[in-house]
Amino acid sequence: MNREEKNTVIEQLIDNLKEYKFVYVTDSSNLSANSNNDLRKLLHKNGVKMQVIKNTFVHKALERGEIEWGELKDTLVGTTALLFASNPKAPAVAIKEFRKKSDRPLLKGAYIDSDVFIGDDQLGTLVDLKSKEELVGEIIGLLKSPATNVISGLKSSSNTIAGLLKSLAEREN
Numbered sequence: 001m002n003r004e005e006k007n008t009v010i011e012q013l014i015d016n017l018k019e020y021k022f023v024y025v026t027d028s029s030n031l032s033a034n035s036n037n038d039l040r041k042l043l044h045k046n047g048v049k050m051q052v053i054k055n056t057f058v059h060k061a062l063e064r065g066e067i068e069w070g071e072l073k074d075t076l077v078g079t080t081a082l083l084f085a086s087n088p089k090a091p092a093v094a095i096k097e098f099r100k101k102s103d104r105p106l107l108k109g110a111y112i113d114s115d116v117f118i119g120d121d122q123l124g125t126l127v128d129l130k131s132k133e134e135l136v137g138e139i140i141g142l143l144k145s146p147a148t149n150v151i152s153g154l155k156s157s158s159n160t161i162a163g164l165l166k167s168l169a170e171r172e173n
Helices: 003-019 033-045 055-064 070-075 090-098 120-127 132-156 158-172
Strands: 022-027 048-052 081-085 106-112 115-118
Touching: 003 048, 003 055, 003 081, 022 090, 033 048, 033 090, 048 090, 070 106, 070 115, 081 090, 090 106, 090 120, 106 120, 115 120
Parallel strands: none
Antiparallel strands: 022 081, 022 106, 048 081, 106 115
C-alpha cells in the first residue's frame, strides 16, 4: 500500500469516526473466514458497519481528525476491528448473539457519545443501554400515567363525583 492509499484509508476512517457516535473496538482474531463472514452478516443485519484496520491508521485518524478517545486509545493493540453504529447497543447485542456459538469477538472497548467503556466485562452494560428513543418513551409513559389514572377515575365514578361536589357545596353553606 503506497502513501496515497494509506492517506485515503485514514481520511475515510476520520469520516466514519465523525459520522458515527458509537464505535466499538473489538478483537476478532482467531475467527475462521466462514465465522468472520457470519459475524459480518449478523452485524450488517443489526445496522453495524465493521472495519478491520491497522492500529497505526486509527491512531493517525484520531490525531488528524482531532478526535479524543481518552483511555480507549490504549486498547489499540493486536488485531483490531472497529464497529460503527447509529444505535449505541446494536453492536453489543450482535456480539452477544454471535458469542453464543463462538468466544470471539472480544470487546476491547467502546466509545458511546463521549463516554468510554473499557474491557470485555462491559458487554453486559452496553447490551442494557437504552437508546434515546427508549428513554423518551419511558418518560412520556411516566408523565402520561398520572393523567390517565385521574381521567379513568373521573369516568368510572361520575355519580360519586357529583355527590362529592354536592357534599362540598353543602358544607360551605
